[in-house]
Amino acid sequence: MSELKFSKEHEWIKLDGDIATIGITQHATEMLGDIVFVDLPEIGLSVAKDGNAGVVESTKAASDIYTPVSGEIIENNQSIVDDPAKINADPENEAWFFKLKITNKSEMDLLMNKEEYEKFSKESGN
Amino acid sequence: MENKITALNSLHKKYGAKFVSFASYEMPIQYSKGIIQEHKSTRENAGIFDVSHMGQLSIKGDNLLAEDLEKIFPVELKNCKLNQSKYSFLMNDEAGIHDDLIITKVVGGFNIVLNAACKYSDFKLLKKLLGDKYEMNLSEELSLIAIQGPKAVKILEKIIHGVSELKFMNGSSFNYFNESIYITRSGYTGEDGFEISIKDKDAEVFTEKLINEGANLIGLGARDTLRLEAGLCLYGHDMNINKSPIEASLKWAISKNRIISGGFIGFEKIKSQIENGVSKVRVGIKPEGRIIARENTMIFSEENKNIGEITSGTFGPSIQVPIAMGYVESSFSKIDTKIFLEVRGKKYPASISNLPFYKKSYVKGANK
Numbered sequence: 001m002s003e004l005k006f007s008k009e010h011e012w013i014k015l016d017g018d019i020a021t022i023g024i025t026q027h028a029t030e031m032l033g034d035i036v037f038v039d040l041p042e043i044g045l046s047v048a049k050d051g052n053a054g055v056v057e058s059t060k061a062a063s064d065i066y067t068p069v070s071g072e073i074i075e076n077n078q079s080i081v082d083d084p085a086k087i088n089a090d091p092e093n094e095a096w097f098f099k100l101k102i103t104n105k106s107e108m109d110l111l112m113n114k115e116e117y118e119k120f121s122k123e124s125g126n
Numbered sequence: 127m128e129n130k131i132t133a134l135n136s137l138h139k140k141y142g143a144k145f146v147s148f149a150s151y152e153m154p155i156q157y158s159k160g161i162i163q164e165h166k167s168t169r170e171n172a173g174i175f176d177v178s179h180m181g182q183l184s185i186k187g188d189n190l191l192a193e194d195l196e197k198i199f200p201v202e203l204k205n206c207k208l209n210q211s212k213y214s215f216l217m218n219d220e221a222g223i224h225d226d227l228i229i230t231k232v233v234g235g236f237n238i239v240l241n242a243a244c245k246y247s248d249f250k251l252l253k254k255l256l257g258d259k260y261e262m263n264l265s266e267e268l269s270l271i272a273i274q275g276p277k278a279v280k281i282l283e284k285i286i287h288g289v290s291e292l293k294f295m296n297g298s299s300f301n302y303f304n305e306s307i308y309i310t311r312s313g314y315t316g317e318d319g320f321e322i323s324i325k326d327k328d329a330e331v332f333t334e335k336l337i338n339e340g341a342n343l344i345g346l347g348a349r350d351t352l353r354l355e356a357g358l359c360l361y362g363h364d365m366n367i368n369k370s371p372i373e374a375s376l377k378w379a380i381s382k383n384r385i386i387s388g389g390f391i392g393f394e395k396i397k398s399q400i401e402n403g404v405s406k407v408r409v410g411i412k413p414e415g416r417i418i419a420r421e422n423t424m425i426f427s428e429e430n431k432n433i434g435e436i437t438s439g440t441f442g443p444s445i446q447v448p449i450a451m452g453y454v455e456s457s458f459s460k461i462d463t464k465i466f467l468e469v470r471g472k473k474y475p476a477s478i479s480n481l482p483f484y485k486k487s488y489v490k491g492a493n494k
Contacts, residue, residue, distance in 0.1 A: 060155070062420070
């Protein structure tokens, strides 16, 4: 299993073979505030890198979720649909959003490691 | 233009506020614990709201003033008892709402609390309507602090003795370290509570006292979820210059005698709307499931006809379901009417609901 990688849209991704688990970062949840709704991509859906793959809504506003890599959705996390507060409680572990079978492993190379992401989120201020 | 700040700005920072620009003021949207915690702590304990951005207008005058104000506002003011507050509207000739406000009869005149975004234009308009007959002052040195929630009375009583005897929608002057402060029993959360008008220089120390007694600071985010659960309108969203109090389902706020006698701005329109009905009215809306329908969401009938639009929508932290308000064609305004809300291109089922979503616990009489 690989280390976590991060996107500029504040998603994290964990690769296990060719199965990627994707969620949103702790930093993202802090920006969003209390999450009260989540809409996840359906199983079987093909998504392209940087394409729309769901929505989260906080008490304040709705935000789109993007997939950092291309692939086919093979699983989505119903437990966060039923209890969106889990996303604030444990965003980078229990509250993963979806798993996909990736189609182009080289897309992983474009993502940031933890150190780079921390620097990015600090500097961009968002 | 740079944002203005209130006298509590450094206090907000001290308690971890995240700020937004609201009506040209830098105001806290939330503090470190977040909107849901703030919302719940107001419902269960007591929340403090800095609403100093709102306009505090005082107009000096006697019975003539009450008479002149009745030519503007659709409420009875000549027979208004000292320290009684009334909710009302500043309207145009077409009964479109310039602002909604609270008028309180005080010694030597009336105090009016105005929405922040409207206060300067309201002042101008009222000045024009009243002429130079009365001394009018839109305060630039008063803070307005609300404390709301079931423990508000106990907490405030410890600092200002006697507030527990105030009746709902009534106020009084109190002595606070040799300064006179004016307190009303009112609010915007669906809870019992008070609004305290206090000099800017005393506001921070006073608020710290409320915090020390166990109340928590609450930002605009939770203020919005609280008022929406309570079914209360937000000016600029649930009502505006193109909506009348009748369309906004606020007929209750117009004095019965004034509907008969008239003589206020917008009366003809109000009268005709009461007699002939209106095409669209404000209603409460409950989406099924967890989908949140926000402002500008289109509303459809079962026959897929566009029948209206959402004006406020959020997730209600106390009732744990999404809630909204909006305007629908009157024939679809009956409670439990099935409707559909278009969110991100998909239509979701919902129904017309009673308001409020959350049952109020206002104190009608005095309590201790």
